[in-house]
Amino acid sequence: MLRSNPNVQNSYEFVCLEELVPQNHLLRKIHKHIDFSFILEKVKPYYCEDNGRPSVDPIMLFKMMFIGYLYGIRSERQLEQEVQLNVAYRWFVGLGLTDRVPDHSTLSLNRKRLQDSDVVQEIFDHIVFKAIELRMVAGRVLITDSTHLKANANKRKFVKQEVEKSVKTYLDDLDEAVQTDRAAHGKKPLKPRKEVTQTKETKVSTTDPESGYMVRDGKPEGFFYLDHRTVDHKYNIITDVHITPGNVHDSTPYLDRLELQIEKFGFVKTLEAVALDAGYNTADICKKLHTRKIYAVIGGRSYTPVKGLIAKWRFKYDHERDLYICPQKQELTYATTDREGYRQYKSAPQICKDCPLLGECTRSRNKQRVLTRHVWQDSKEWVKQNGRSRSGKYLYRLRYQTIERSFADAKELHGLRYCRFRSKKKVLEQALMTAICQNIKKIANHLAKLAR
Secondary structure (H helix, E strand, O other): OOOOOOOOOOOOOOOOHHHHOOOOOHHHHHHHHOOOOHHHHHHHHHOOOOOOOOOOOHHHHHHHHHHHHHOOOOOHHHHHHHHHHOHHHHHHHOOOOOOOOOOHHHHHHHHHHOOOOOHHHHHHHHHHHHHHHOOOOOOOEEEEEEEEEEOOOOOOOEEEEEEEOOOOOOHHHHHHHHHHHHHHOOOOOOOOOOOOOOEEEEEEEOOOOOOEEEOOOOOOOEEEEEEEEEEEOOOOOEEEEEEEEOOOOOOOOHHHHHHHHHHHHOOOOOOOEEEEOHHHOOHHHHHHHHHOOOEEEEOOOOOOOOOOOOOHHHOEEEOOOOEEEOOOOOEEEEEEEOOOOEEEEEOOHHHHOOOOOHHHHOOOOOOOOEEEEEOOHHHHHHHHHHHHOHHHHHHHHHHHHOHHHHHHHHHHHOOOOEOOOOOHHHHHHHHHHHHHHHHHHHHHHHHHHHOO
16 A cells, blocks of 8 residues: 655654764774774874864774775765765764764865874774784785876876986995996996986976876876875785876885885784786896895886897896807807996807808897897896796785785775875875775774684
């Protein structure tokens, strides 16, 4: 029998807010298993002890921010409205049905007050230490990658400027390796490297000058930031977040961030392996990981040989005699080591001119084939062999289940696809808050399963 209910819900009822929140609600799990009282100590230096009006509870403000990032609420004004209407949100932040929700301007002021501090970074570190304490972080295998975040800037509003090129941090180590290699081959040492400031013309956004103009194959073009993230393989807990402009290469901050994690979280004795994609396959990274005896699995770079010429892999390198042997069994001997760290191996022109494969081997006028080999090539080949092993293939496949999944969740569920704010510092805050929420969600769900 068809009927409708015309009654307006304006009656008074006695209700318990606790009973209105489902037992399996995510916020109930977080409330039960995560203690946020440590936030008071983190923010205490930024409040006056004996002056001014009583403040809004900082834990409440941070819990509201966590709700925004947990559920992908991008606007603080909208977050205020959601907390006003949602019973579970009210219960989580500690408000009754008739209590006034903090104004969105209070959230903005609180965020701006803490912008020049490390409070958000300290909260992130505290959550990671909590995961380590719960044995959800093993520190044995760390997986790193980066993803692009669209900057809050119009790609058509820019000026072209000459900016200084970033100096590679490993140049001192490379110079030392080059001089050692030249001395071992009886060559004179090179003159000290001249400190020449190199510049390049690039597009600089007039809206957000700290973002970088990114141009990559298969990627969108425009102003972006890069979120460099590291996860632990055990439960996919995020252990590091770092932000750079979109035109910075993935490999540039990697070694410094790895050292930071090792020192901060005590991974010195536990770290056994790392898994990275092809963007990190550089000679200095391979060398440092090889030196530290960290089992490295790095994706290979695609190499396209010159069309019509014999590929380099067909020349066999003899480690004992330090020379290459061509397909015709002729030797390419060591000639020199250049400043960039590449040894040069050259063939004998008097032999090559009568070779039946000359047209397929070289097009040089002097009938000479030249091959190069980096002074740290042994480390690169070690990494390559790791990737071909059974354990290496397994570790590399973990990337799709860990770091790629972490980025996908951050963008799809937590609003990290676009930058809410402008400037590197504010974007870092957004990335850290997103990572904090992902971590506490994993911790809460894991502990809830154990408590069943």
